[in-house]
Amino acid sequence: MSESAEYLPADSGAVQQALIEWYEDDHRDFPWRRTDDAYEILVSEVMSQQTQLDRVVSAWEDFLDTWPTPEDLAAADRADVVGFWTDHSLGYNNRAKYLHEAARQVVEEYDGEFPRDPEGLQELMGVGPYTANAVASFAFDNGDAVVDTNVKRVLYRAFDVPDDDSAFERVARDLMPEGESRVWNNAIMELGGVACEKTPSCDAAGCPWRQWCHAYETGDFTAPDVPTQPEFEGSRRQMRGRVISILKDAAELEIDDLGPRVRVDYVPDSDGEGSREWLLGLLEDLEDDGLVELVDDGGNTVARLRR
Template sequence: MTDDATTEDAPFPGGQSLPDDVEEVRTALIEWYGDDHRSFPWRETTDPYEILVSEIMSQQTQLSRVETAWDSFLERWPTTAALADADRSDVVSFWSDHSLGYNNRARYLHESARQIEDEYGGEFPTDPDELQELQGVGPYTGNAVASFAFNTGNAVVDTNVKRVLYRAFDVEDDDTQFEAAAAALMPSGESRVWNNAIMELGGVACEKTPSCDGAGCPWREWCHAYGTGDFTAPDVPTQPSFEGSRRQFRGRVIRVLGEHDELELDELGPRIRVDYVPEGEYGREWLCGLLDDLADDELVEIDEGGATPVVSLQS
């Protein structure tokens, strides 16, 4: 980003412009965040490993659940070296036991720890683009780790930030424009505090149902939505129903195998669904399809050397 005078005059791609008093906009948000914000333990650390764990866990998972799991995970595997040395099956079982969402994330986190140890000598890269070389780390997560651990990130753009920019500054619902607007607003060299602050604004004041006055939103005097009363926001994709989903049964497989060293196919099936019948609609063919997917994701192993396939978590 260039100097502030240049930034103030720069329009967003769609023609919308930053407020003339952009420095006041920035100061208002940072002071609001500094005065009062939600306390999470990962906001009290600059350890990139601890922050990476929190970011992976927080993907589509309630933060109250993440907080408990985060503490337990780091107590068990306090460093990348400890995690890299762990059996993958133990990490996946932990993930499933704590209902942290897709078990692939546990595999990716385990693999990224091995990368840090083997390819980076135990030291995290500080550049957001280089962080994306880690398994399972995309643009958002790489940028978040760079911001919160090293203060070297770019402007974060997640669902909350998009909602804030759309409402406050009438930014068009377009990823390119959201990214340009977020970058233009963020003060240079302040990614740690800025990204925390604008995400907090979207999380407690500019939620789907906003609480502008109740949360003391610091941007009310500039906010297009507050001025017009139009609090529409970009569409947020709905998460498919979990109950009865393939994702739910994949999770059950991981949990059951975490309790047993190995199980034959017809021992595993009834533990996954009560209506399992070997030759039925939800029988061996259905279960084998589920297990093949998990094997492709390197989460389970299937030993077909005997009369009946035997399944275990991949170590």
């Protein structure tokens, strides 16, 4: 693990063991996690590309009831496959076409047997690097480390890995126990899905990496897909809240009477924040959101809550 030594803890074996034990002790029970059939796993991966996993379950089961094997799917009318995709709201219909074509390739070019490694699986229609690696991992335990958005978030927070694809790939590869891609990739994606989400649940989910986690130690849970939250004090969010709070207690207020209550440094004819123009922009945003009403009262703008 020398290439990633600057990021990973010295006791990386304990890090690996902690995650695997956490996953094996309790994880979400999706049906495709109970099979090592490459066809069934490919169907789940293609369906999951644009659909929440909980919604995929029934579609996956219905699909396999209709076309239980790649031979069944290859023999199906493509219009029926596309129709199924549409009826189950599974996203872009071209994925159904690619899945149908991939089944035909497996039957006609591979004698019904799926390739067993990521490189071979990428020869199938519509199967890109991520899907190929997932099928190789979960069907044949023969994949590389998965690096998706969730995994990047986990590595960024836990080990302070920089937001750089090559660094993420290197650390993910070095951290994965050799020959255990099936359990490892399931485990680290589960970690990102239930404990290290955009809003983390470190303690509630019993995150197994808390003792090593940089984010848990510092309280900084930003990540590549979780930007730093702007300071609340003095922010536009705070000013919007003040406007709503003030107007709750007042039937209506002219804009220049409202301004000093929102900001003590309100100067109507100034430029920038704290000006009449600034406050009017804030009120117009609230009006667009259906929260505030602006009316003209003899040339004066009056603000009131929308009832």
